[in-house]
Amino acid sequence: xxxxxxxxxxxxxxxxRLYQIEYAMEAISHAGTVLxxxxxxxxxxxxxxxxxxxxxxxxxxxxxxxxxxGEKIFLLNSNVISGVAGIAADANSLVNYARTAAQRHLFLYxxxxxxxMLTQRLCDLKQGYTQFGGLRPFGVSLLYAGYDPHYAFQLxxxxxxxxxxxxxxxxxxxxxxxxxxxLKQEYxxxxxxxxxxxxxxxxxxxxxxxxxxxxxxxxxxTLTLDPATKQPxxxxxxxxxxxxxxxxxxxxxKDEDTEMKTT
Amino acid sequence: xxxxxxxxxxxxxxxxxNCVAVASDLRLGNQALTVAxxxxxxxxxxxxxxxxxSGLATDVxxxxxxxxxxxxxxxxxxxxDIEPEAFAHLVSSTLYERRFGPFFIEPVxxxxxxxxxxxxxxxxxxxxLIGCLxxxxxxxxxxTASEKMFGVAEGLWEPDxxxxxxxxxxxxxxxNSVDRDAYSGWGAIVxxxxxxxxxxxxxxxxxx
Amino acid sequence: MDVSFALTGKGYVLVAAxxxxxxxxxxxxxxxxxxxxxxxxxxMAYSGEPGxxxxxxxxxxxxxxxxQIRNLYPLRPPSAASWIRRSLADSLRSRSPYSVNxxxxxxxxxxxxxxxxxxxxxxxxxxxxxxxxxxxxxxxxSLLDRYHDPEAPLEEGLATLKRCIDEVSKRLVVAxxxxxxxxxxKDGIREVEL
Numbered sequence: 001x002x003x004x005x006x007x008x009x010x011x012x013x014x015x016x017r018l019y020q021i022e023y024a025m026e027a028i029s030h031a032g033t034v035l036x037x038x039x040x041x042x043x044x045x046x047x048x049x050x051x052x053x054x055x056x057x058x059x060x061x062x063x064x065x066x067x068x069x070g071e072k073i074f075l076l077n078s079n080v081i082s083g084v085a086g087i088a089a090d091a092n093s094l095v096n097y098a099r100t101a102a103q104r105h106l107f108l109y110x111x112x113x114x115x116x117m118l119t120q121r122l123c124d125l126k127q128g129y130t131q132f133g134g135l136r137p138f139g140v141s142l143l144y145a146g147y148d149p150h151y152a153f154q155l156x157x158x159x160x161x162x163x164x165x166x167x168x169x170x171x172x173x174x175x176x177x178x179x180x181x182x183l184k185q186e187y188x189x190x191x192x193x194x195x196x197x198x199x200x201x202x203x204x205x206x207x208x209x210x211x212x213x214x215x216x217x218x219x220x221x222t223l224t225l226d227p228a229t230k231q232p233x234x235x236x237x238x239x240x241x242x243x244x245x246x247x248x249x250x251x252x253x254k255d256e257d258t259e260m261k262t263t
Numbered sequence: 264x265x266x267x268x269x270x271x272x273x274x275x276x277x278x279x280x281n282c283v284a285v286a287s288d289l290r291l292g293n294q295a296l297t298v299a300x301x302x303x304x305x306x307x308x309x310x311x312x313x314x315x316x317s318g319l320a321t322d323v324x325x326x327x328x329x330x331x332x333x334x335x336x337x338x339x340x341x342x343x344d345i346e347p348e349a350f351a352h353l354v355s356s357t358l359y360e361r362r363f364g365p366f367f368i369e370p371v372x373x374x375x376x377x378x379x380x381x382x383x384x385x386x387x388x389x390x391x392l393i394g395c396l397x398x399x400x401x402x403x404x405x406x407t408a409s410e411k412m413f414g415v416a417e418g419l420w421e422p423d424x425x426x427x428x429x430x431x432x433x434x435x436x437x438x439n440s441v442d443r444d445a446y447s448g449w450g451a452i453v454x455x456x457x458x459x460x461x462x463x464x465x466x467x468x469x470x471x
Numbered sequence: 472m473d474v475s476f477a478l479t480g481k482g483y484v485l486v487a488a489x490x491x492x493x494x495x496x497x498x499x500x501x502x503x504x505x506x507x508x509x510x511x512x513x514x515m516a517y518s519g520e521p522g523x524x525x526x527x528x529x530x531x532x533x534x535x536x537x538x539q540i541r542n543l544y545p546l547r548p549p550s551a552a553s554w555i556r557r558s559l560a561d562s563l564r565s566r567s568p569y570s571v572n573x574x575x576x577x578x579x580x581x582x583x584x585x586x587x588x589x590x591x592x593x594x595x596x597x598x599x600x601x602x603x604x605x606x607x608x609x610x611x612x613s614l615l616d617r618y619h620d621p622e623a624p625l626e627e628g629l630a631t632l633k634r635c636i637d638e639v640s641k642r643l644v645v646a647x648x649x650x651x652x653x654x655x656x657k658d659g660i661r662e663v664e665l
Contacts, residue, residue, distance in 0.1 A: 066339050096339075099339050100336070103339075107329075108553075108557065109546065109554050110328065111547065111553075149547065150544050270595065293591070296608065298602070299598070320593075320596075321556075321595045321596075324595070364564065
């Protein structure tokens with residue numbers, strides 16, 4: 001029966017549901033975890049990379065993309081970074097759209113686009129695919145971490161239906177339920193970036209399937225204010241920096257040989 | 264009255280040894296009336312390219328915003344910074360788009376371009392208001408004091424100046440030229456681009 | 472023949488414009504308000520071609536208002552200024568350009584700073600501590616060079632403004648008789664009597 005109502009995005013089922021959107025959400029709940037925590041002096045994002053093949057040629061990705069963007073964490077504008085969960089190809093298209101929208105705003109108003117407005121731009125596009133034309137909606141959820149002078153640091157989440165909401169800490173992708181309850185337990189108001197980094201890594205290490213965290217499975221980024229210029233500064237960590245960070249928080253891979261030697 | 268002289272202002276760029284310098288005055292006028300003395304005409308494009316524009320002030324602002332937009336889109340698509348050669352042609356084609364109703368500015372481009380060996384080579388270029396590029400080996404000038412700057416630069420400039428000496432040369436050239444020009448002056452700003460850093464200094468001049 | 476002045480002080484911007492609406496040599500009206508409120512903390516004095524001025528000012532007013540309705544917060548002064556400047560710059564190269572000169576004064580509630588912009592009909596924009604348009608500028612700017620203090624309290628700012636107006640009344644043949652003066656600061660916009 002359901003078959004009759006899920007072949008197009010535009011058609012409601014008799015129970016008043018849009019199946020394609022629910023399927024898109026389902027696709028996202030299998031994607032790599034993306035986690036965001038809002039602190040009083042910054043925002044922290046982390047993302048889990050799902051498949052890593054030994055034969056995949058990563059030489060082109062070593063330097064990172066625009067502003068050091070990786071596979072799952074992207075720089076959208078100088079004041080916004082985002083983590084994506086879902087179909088990578090759809091995500092790339094949305095990221096490209098967001099960057100263009102941000103540049104258009106900069107051109108028109110000579111200011112960085114406010115974070116909520118950028119979220120709205122993408123949600124308008126996503127909503128469009130639940131109503132017109134296309135065969136399916138975007139299979140992507142995003143977390144937006146950003147700064148603007150109106151509301152300072154912000155964290156937003158948007159889903160394939162075009163809904164968005166602001167959060168203090170949230171998680172999308174696989175195991176997001178576990179992560180959310182962990183965050184609910186551990187999040188404190190007035191948390192600072194330093195603590196937020198620790199919290200993100202801790203929750204990530206508990207939700208991810210693999211026993212040890214490493215740069216091949218994890219992407220990490222922070223958005224803070226540059227102390228000198230007071231302008232927002234996005235830092236998307238390079239693999240070596242991620243490994244160093246994990247080591248600092250005692251979550252990194254243990255080199256068994258050295259452990260044997262020291263004991 | 265020429266429209267190129269309506270707001271006044273001058274810019275200059277010079278080549279040094281492994282470095283380039285670009286400078287402008289700070290005056291914005293309405294013919295003989297000075298409206299503002301903080302109007303910079305040189306803008307950063309990348310960490311290693313600066314663009315100076317002299318001419319009609321509305322077009323200076325519009326083009327600054329246009330070039331920022333186009334360079335940012337280039338950076339996003341290419342995932343790397345634009346090189347001075349490519350940027351010069353972006354400037355040229357942007358100006359030529361308006362061949363029969365031009366922007367009334369003359370651009371001056373200064374930058375360091377990356378060679379295949381990883382070293383940096385100084386690059387400067389100027390253009391007319393419809394984008395005809397002029398590649399110079401020594402210096403380029405534009406604006407209401409350009410004739411004076413040609414003369415002074417011809418006398419002061421020499422090849423292979425170190426950053427500090429280049430700074431002195433370009434500063435003296437600009438300052439002494441704008442002192443003889445009623446439409447330029449009221450202070451100046453100088454940028455010296457080296458492979459390691461960009462040195463920016465604001466200069467006091469004859470404030471009259 | 473319009474005359475308008477504006478100056479910044481400690482935490483405020485003062486904007487003044489004459490109140491005459493003239494047609495050729497005839498004074499049609501003596502209480503015209505040529506300073507529009509574009510938002511809770513943004514003022515715009517407009518002058519230039521009669522007809523163009525009000526039409527353009529209303530176009531700007533409504534677009535700025537629309538932005539505020541859509542986003543629940545107003546454009547900040549620097550962004551509003553950039554957008555207005557672009558509107559004029561685009562208009563300049565359109566089939567029927569607007570001939571409107573503006574003084575834009577605003578108070579940025581997120582950085583707690585006053586802003587003043589001088590904008591002319593070409594789309595030239597300058598960020599300035601004080602500004603003037605019209606014949607008054609030839610008399611007022613030199614006075615402001617001498618007496619303006621960006622840290623002055625409101626009373627001092629008003630005194631400086633009065634100097635400018637008095638000088639114009641004394642020396643300009645076609646000096647306007649009355650001015651409207653508005654101030655924008657952290658509390659918003661209000662009209663003040665000189």
